[in-house]
Amino acid sequence: MSMVDPDPGPPPVGGRAAQHIVTIERFLADSQPPGSTGELSRLLDDIALAGKLIASRTRRAGLTELLGKAGAVNVQGEEQNLLDVYADDVMTALLSGHGRVAAIVSEEQSEPVVVDPTAPYVVVHDPLDGSSNIDSNVSIGTIFGVYRREDTSGAPSEADWLRPGRDLVAAGYVLYGTSTMLVYSAGFGVHAFTLDPEVGEFLLTWSDLRFPDEPAYYSLNLASAPQWEAGMGRFVDWLNRPDTPELSQRYIGSAVADFHRNLLHGGVFGYPGEVDRPEGKLRLLYEGAPLAYLASQAGGRGSDGTQDLLEIRPTDPHQRTPVFVGDRFLIARLEECLSEE
Ligand code: AHG
Ligand code: MN
Numbered sequence: 001m002s003m004v005d006p007d008p009g010p011p012p013v014g015g016r017a018a019q020h021i022v023t024i025e026r027f028l029a030d031s032q033p034p035g036s037t038g039e040l041s042r043l044l045d046d047i048a049l050a051g052k053l054i055a056s057r058t059r060r061a062g063l064t065e066l067l068g069k070a071g072a073v074n075v076q077g078e079e080q081n082l083l084d085v086y087a088d089d090v091m092t093a094l095l096s097g098h099g100r101v102a103a104i105v106s107e108e109q110s111e112p113v114v115v116d117p118t119a120p121y122v123v124v125h126d127p128l129d130g131s132s133n134i135d136s137n138v139s140i141g142t143i144f145g146v147y148r149r150e151d152t153s154g155a156p157s158e159a160d161w162l163r164p165g166r167d168l169v170a171a172g173y174v175l176y177g178t179s180t181m182l183v184y185s186a187g188f189g190v191h192a193f194t195l196d197p198e199v200g201e202f203l204l205t206w207s208d209l210r211f212p213d214e215p216a217y218y219s220l221n222l223a224s225a226p227q228w229e230a231g232m233g234r235f236v237d238w239l240n241r242p243d244t245p246e247l248s249q250r251y252i253g254s255a256v257a258d259f260h261r262n263l264l265h266g267g268v269f270g271y272p273g274e275v276d277r278p279e280g281k282l283r284l285l286y287e288g289a290p291l292a293y294l295a296s297q298a299g300g301r302g303s304d305g306t307q308d309l310l311e312i313r314p315t316d317p318h319q320r321t322p323v324f325v326g327d328r329f330l331i332a333r334l335e336e337c338l339s340e341e
C-alpha cells in the first residue's frame with residue numbers, strides 16, 4: 001500500500017509535484033490492459049461522477065428536502081429514504097444512454113432494469129448502504145459490481161446478473177464519510193481515491209491497498225449474539241482470549257464503512273445468520289459479492305461462514321446471505337468455529 005504524498009503543495013506547472021496528482025480518469029486510462037476498448041474505464045468514470053453527485057446531496061441532506069422518508073417501501077420491505085431514491089436515480093441516469101450497460105440490478109428496484117439490450121456490461125449496486133445512519137450523520141456509501149455479459153446477441157436476462165462474484169470484472173464503493181472516497185478493483189489490486197471538493201476530482205490516495213498483516217478490529221453487532229448459532233459464540237470467545245490478537249470491536253451499521261476501516265487497519269466484518277433469519281440480512285449480489293471481490297483483491301477473503309462468497313451463484317437478485325469479509329486468517333478461524341459440533 002503506497003500512500004501518495006498527502007500534500008504535494010501548490011504544484012509548479014508540470015513540475016515534480018504535479019506527478020503526484022493522479023485523477024481517477026488518468027489512473028483508469030493508464031491502467032487499461034493492452035487491447036482493451038476503454039469501455040469499462042468509461043463505465044467506472046460514470047460511477048465516479050454518480051458518486052460526486054450523491055456526495056454533494058449527502059453533504060447537504062440536512063439543509064435540503066433530502067432527509068426523511070420517501071413514503072415508499074422497497075422490495076426488501078424496508079422504508080425507503082429520500083436519499084436512497086436519489087442515489088438510485090442518479091446511478092440509473094449516469095449508467096444509461098452510453099451503450100455500455102445492458103441492465104442494472106439495484107437494491108431499490110424490485111426487478112432488474114433493462115437499459116440498453118445490446119450493451120456489454122451489467123451493473124449491480126446498493127445505491128445507499130447504511131441508510132439507517134443517514135439522519136445521524138454517520139458514514140454511508142454506494143456499493144457496486146460490474147459483470148461483462150458473455151453473450152450480447154439477445155436481450156439481457158438473468159443469466160447476465162445471477163452470477164457468482166468470481167465472474168465480476170470490477171467492484172468497489174463510494175464512501176460518504178469525513179471525506180468522500182472511491183475504492184475499486186478491476187482485477188489488478190485495490191485502489192483508493194479521495195474527492196477534492198475544490199476541484200471536483202477523485203485524486204489517487206492509495207494504490208494497491210492490502211489488508212495489514214496484523215488485524216485491529218472485529219465488526220459484529222454483539223447485541224444480536226443471542227440470535228446467532230453456537231459457532232459464532234465460540235468465535236467471539238476465541239477473539240477475546242488473552243492469547244489471540246487483541247482487537248477492538250467496532251460496528252457502525254454501515255457495512256461499507258466498517259469494511260473500509262478494516263481494509264485500512266485490518267480486521268473482519270460480519271453479519272451472521274440468525275435463528276429466525278438463517279440467511280442473514282445482507283444481499284449477496286450487491287453487498288456480499290462486491291465486498292468479497294475487493295477483499296480477495298486486497299489479500300483477504302469473503303465467506304458465508306462455510307464457503308467463499310465468490311463461489312455462490314445467486315438464484316434471486318435480492319437473495320440474502322450471511323456475510324463475513326476481511327482478514328483471511330480471522331475468516332478461516334471463524335469457519336473453523338462454525339464447523340465445530
Ligand atoms: P442498507 O442500508 O443498504 O439496507 O444496508 C444496511 C446494512 C449494512 O450496511 C449494515 O451493516 C447492516 O445493514 C446494519 O444492520 P443492523 O442495523 O441490523 O445491524
Ligand atoms: Mn446495504
Ligand code: MN
Pocket residue numbers: 084107126127128129130131
Ligand atoms: Mn441500501
